[in-house]
C-alpha cells in the first residue's frame with residue numbers, strides 16, 4: 788500500500804539518507820522526503836492504517852519504532868529516544884499513542 792501511495796522510487800533517495808543509522812531522525816523532514824506531506828488527508832489515513840500493524844486504530848510506540856521499515860525494507864529501527872520524541876510530537880492528547888487525527892495533523896503541520 789505504501790508503494791502505491793508514495794511516488795517514484797528515485798524520490799526516495801533523499802529519504803534513504805534519513806534512514807541511515809548515523810542520521811538524526813527528523814519526522815518533519817522525513818514526511819517531506821518520502822512524499823507524505825504531499826498526500827491528501829485521505830491518503831495519509833491509508834498510510835496510517837498501513838503503519839497501524841495490529842489495526843488497533845492507533846500507532847503505538849512499538850509500531851512507531853519500526854516506522855522506517857514501512858517505507859524501505861532496509862530502513863533502520865528508530866532508537867528509543869527518537870521513538871519517544873516522535874511520539875511526543877504527535878501525541879497531542881497525551882494518551883501515549885498516535886491516533887489517526889493526530890497523525891494527519893502531524894504530517895500536515
Ligand SMILES: [Ca+2]
Nearest residue numbers: 843845846847
Ligand atoms: Ca496499533
